[in-house]
Amino acid sequence: MLSGKRILLIIGGGIAAYKALELIRLIQKAGGTVTPVLTRAGSEFVTPLSVGALAKSRVHEALFDLTSEAEMGHIELSRSADLLVVAPATADLLAKMAGGRADDLASTLLLATDKRVLVAPAMNVRMWQHPATQRNLDVLRGDGVLFVGPDEGEMACGEYGPGRMAEPAAIVEAIGAALGGGPLTGKHVVVTSGPTHEPIDPVRYIANRSSGAQGAALAAALRDLGAKVTFVTGPAAVPPPASVTVVPVETARDMAAAVAAALPADAAVMAAAVADWRVANSSGQKLKKDGSGKAPALEFAENPDILATVSKGPGRPRLVVGFAAETTDVVAHATAKRERKGCDWIVANDVSPATGIMGGTENAVTLITASGAETWPRMGKDEVARRLAARIAEAIAG
Numbered sequence: 001m002l003s004g005k006r007i008l009l010i011i012g013g014g015i016a017a018y019k020a021l022e023l024i025r026l027i028q029k030a031g032g033t034v035t036p037v038l039t040r041a042g043s044e045f046v047t048p049l050s051v052g053a054l055a056k057s058r059v060h061e062a063l064f065d066l067t068s069e070a071e072m073g074h075i076e077l078s079r080s081a082d083l084l085v086v087a088p089a090t091a092d093l094l095a096k097m098a099g100g101r102a103d104d105l106a107s108t109l110l111l112a113t114d115k116r117v118l119v120a121p122a123m124n125v126r127m128w129q130h131p132a133t134q135r136n137l138d139v140l141r142g143d144g145v146l147f148v149g150p151d152e153g154e155m156a157c158g159e160y161g162p163g164r165m166a167e168p169a170a171i172v173e174a175i176g177a178a179l180g181g182g183p184l185t186g187k188h189v190v191v192t193s194g195p196t197h198e199p200i201d202p203v204r205y206i207a208n209r210s211s212g213a214q215g216a217a218l219a220a221a222l223r224d225l226g227a228k229v230t231f232v233t234g235p236a237a238v239p240p241p242a243s244v245t246v247v248p249v250e251t252a253r254d255m256a257a258a259v260a261a262a263l264p265a266d267a268a269v270m271a272a273a274v275a276d277w278r279v280a281n282s283s284g285q286k287l288k289k290d291g292s293g294k295a296p297a298l299e300f301a302e303n304p305d306i307l308a309t310v311s312k313g314p315g316r317p318r319l320v321v322g323f324a325a326e327t328t329d330v331v332a333h334a335t336a337k338r339e340r341k342g343c344d345w346i347v348a349n350d351v352s353p354a355t356g357i358m359g360g361t362e363n364a365v366t367l368i369t370a371s372g373a374e375t376w377p378r379m380g381k382d383e384v385a386r387r388l389a390a391r392i393a394e395a396i397a398g
């Protein structure tokens with residue numbers, strides 16, 4: 001997948017630096033070569049000796065290194081690679097990148113390069129969530145920096161949440177996608193996500209508890225495999241991923257129109273929690289109490305079923321995947337839903353309040369295909385997304 005590709009790997013200072021050793025191995029296994037750069041903090045966690053031995057390359061550490069300048073200057077070093085990868089990318093390194101600082105070799109290379117940069121952040125959950133870090137991420141996304149991870153989970157510091165560096169295998173996939181070598185390169189995938197809002201009047205609406213987290217994670221995972229993603233999203237709590245085409249919508253009917261306009265596609269993944277009904281007698285003006293004590297009577301009309309329409313309509317994508325949020329008899333209901341809607345796969349999950357799945361960070365899904373039901377262990381929504389994206393790639397690649 002990375003045959004002949006040259007990766008300049010910047011290893012920052014964090015406990016996740018040990019995973020950079022595995023990353024070097026996997027890049028080489030995929031056919032790429034690694035030129036390692038170790039920050040001063042990075043060298044506190046992994047030694048230049050182990051990095052250099054694995055990479056079979058000289059390890060670059062200092063900005064003012066005369067031998068290195070004679071052999072290859074830092075400008076050339078930053079440009080002779082096909083891609084710069086920062087793993088782990090610490091909060092400090094991200095701040096330096098966002099601020100355009102160049103006070104050591106790593107930050108200078110990142111500023112001097114004319115190549116794309118992929119970063120794999122790793123830090124304590126509070127540092128990740130801090131407004132300063134989030135601000136820096138926004139700046140970097142705007143600069144076109146690519147991200148992989150972080151994952152959610154237990155951290156070395158004992159806390160739990162987002163901040164763990166993505167697994168080396170996921171970083172290699174993201175490298176492939178960044179270099180245009182992912183298995184979904186050239187494929188178009190439409191993803192729907194989030195809830196829909198169905199107006200009662202101009203200020204009130206009917207909605208549901210979908211956060212859009214699973215849909216956003218899926219769009220990111222498909223993008224990371226090289227797909228061109230059209231992300232049709234209702235008003236979600238989770239922001240859309242970078243580098244996808246975002247089509248924001250409000251109502252189910254808007255979503256249906258946006259999906260129809262986004263076709264043709266190689267695959268459609270309908271992760272949105274679409275309202276089944278809209279208010280048929282919604283008001284153009286704000287409804288007011290008239291003092292009589294009489295509540296307004298809302299009438300409902302059924303919304304279009306986007307999944308069924310796409311599955312049965314003309315220009316059907318090769319693979320159509322639906323979701324089924326159920327609270328009882330998950331597999332039986334979802335299996336029936338697959339038949340009824342005419343889609344290829346259903347990703348079923350139990351959203352009873354006790355599971356904490358709706359609006360939470362984890363998911364426990366059963367994948368229902370023509371050949372039966374496959375129950376996956378409970379895992380982060382990011383991991384569900386990566387697995388599902390890999391399965392989609394298997395189904396439609398080539």
Ligand code: C5P
Nearest residue numbers: 270271272274303304305306307322323
């Ligand atoms: O029928 P139910 O809402 O349980 O089906 C869920 C699946 O159908 C999801 O994939 C959802 O995105 C899709 N759906 C849709 N249009 C609707 C209702 C659901 O595309 N009006």
